[in-house]
Structure formats: structure tokens, C-alpha cells
Amino acid sequence: MxxxxxxxxxxxxxxxxxxxxxxxxxxxxxxxxxxxxxxxxxxxxxxLADSQKGVSTNPKDWLTVDSLRSIAFKIYGDSTQAVNKPTVERIDIRPSKGMVKFVFSEKYLAVQLDCSTGKLLHFERxxxxxxxxxxxxxxxxxxxxxxxxxxxxxxxxxxxxxxxxxxxxxxxxxxxxxxxxxxxx
Incomplete structure (x- = not known):
């Protein structure tokens, strides 16, 4: 055995x-x-970048997602000198922070915007x-x-x-x- x-x-x-x-x-x-x-x-x-806070957490004060997406594309293009429009992998809206994050498939980049003003809160890798x-x-x-x-x-x-x-x-x-x-x- x-x-x-x-x-x-x-x-x-x-x-x-x-x-x-x-x-x-x-x-x-x-x-x-x-x-x-x-x-x-x-x-x-x-x-992992911290999620920034926007001006207002009230969705009535926010810009449309389409407007915010256009702003995110412009910021992405200006920051990377990219000729082609990037692909949005996901859109992460944080109602409690009044912030939206556009995560792009290219180059592992993301843009955090204030939902009310469209102001850039953070550009992150x-x-x-x-x-x-x-x-x-x-x-x-x-x-x-x-x-x-x-x-x-x-x-x-x-x-x-x-x-x-x-x-x-x-x-x-x-x-x-x-x-x-x-x-x-």
C-alpha cells in the first residue's frame, strides 16, 4: 500500500x-x-482616478448626454491630436456626484465632465x-x-x-x- x-x-x-x-x-x-x-x-x-464632483446633482440641471458626448469628443481630440473620432466603450453617469465619465476604447483614456456645465473635471489615463x-x-x-x-x-x-x-x-x-x-x- x-x-x-x-x-x-x-x-x-x-x-x-x-x-x-x-x-x-x-x-x-x-x-x-x-x-x-x-x-x-x-x-x-x-x-484608478478619483471620481470628481460636478456642480449639481439634480438631473433637471444637466445637459443632454448627446451634448456631453460632443464635449468629451472635442476634449479627447484636443488632448490626443487624434484625427478619427474615438469609440466610446461606456458612459458612466454618477448622479450622486453630478458627473459623467466617458471611457474610450482607444489608448485607455477617459474624460470626466460636469453634467450641468460640461466643464472638464478630469482627463485620465x-x-x-x-x-x-x-x-x-x-x-x-x-x-x-x-x-x-x-x-x-x-x-x-x-x-x-x-x-x-x-x-x-x-x-x-x-x-x-x-x-x-x-x-x-
């Missing part, structure tokens, strides 16, 4: 070593970017979005312009299954020597 456990433990060790060695760099990236993402709200605005795309593999989908997130899906599947296998084999690498020791006693 003890020989069987030893043989199985050697097999677990081989699998564990093979996966850990082959995917070391990817696990390092996941750990480093995960750590940064965990700290993004405590980075004093470096990784979205470092946290870039780090998140590194973390989950989306950066490859963006780079190769793929539809359906095939790189992200493949990457997260491979890394998730690998981490699960490492956890299982790691447990048996820890537990089997204890079992062998108990059998010898």
Missing part, C-alpha cells in the same frame, strides 16, 4: 513540476496584476483597465482584434484549470508523506 502511495506521489510531483514550470511566467503576471488591482482604489489616483486586460488576457483580444474574446476565454480556462490541478497535486504532495509516515508507525 505504501509503495502505491509513493508511486502516486512521484506522479503528482511530476505533474505539479511540469505545470508550474511551464506556466511560471503567467502565474507571475496574474499574481502581480491581481495585487495591483487589489490596491487600485488605494493608489492615490495613480491606478485608465491604468487599472490596462492592468485588468493584462490580468485576464483581454489585451491579446484587443491586439489581434478578435471577436468573442477567444484569447481571454482560452487564457482564463488554461490558467484556471492549471491552478486547480496545482492545488490538487499540491495537497497530495503535502498529505501523502503524512500517510506514509502513519503507515510505517
Amino acid at each position: 505504501s509503495r502505491k502511495i509513493v508511486k502516486r506521489t512521484r506522479w503528482y510531483r511530476k505533474i505539479h513540476r511540469w505545470i508550474a514550470s511551464g506556466l511560471f511566467v503567467f502565474f507571475f503576471f496574474i499574481a502581480a496584476t491581481g495585487l495591483l488591482l487589489g490596491w487600485k482604489k488605494n493608489s492615490n489616483g495613480y491606478l 485608465r491604468r487599472a483597465d490596462f492592468i485588468e486586460h493584462l490580468h485576464d488576457g483581454t489585451i491579446l483580444d484587443n491586439l489581434f482584434k478578435t471577436n468573442g474574446g477567444i484569447f481571454k476565454l482560452s487564457y482564463t480556462t488554461i490558467m484556471g484549470v492549471s491552478l486547480l490541478i496545482l492545488t490538487i497535486t499540491g495537497f497530495w504532495l503535502w498529505y501523502n508523506p503524512k500517510r506514509i509516515k502513519q503507515k510505517k508507525q
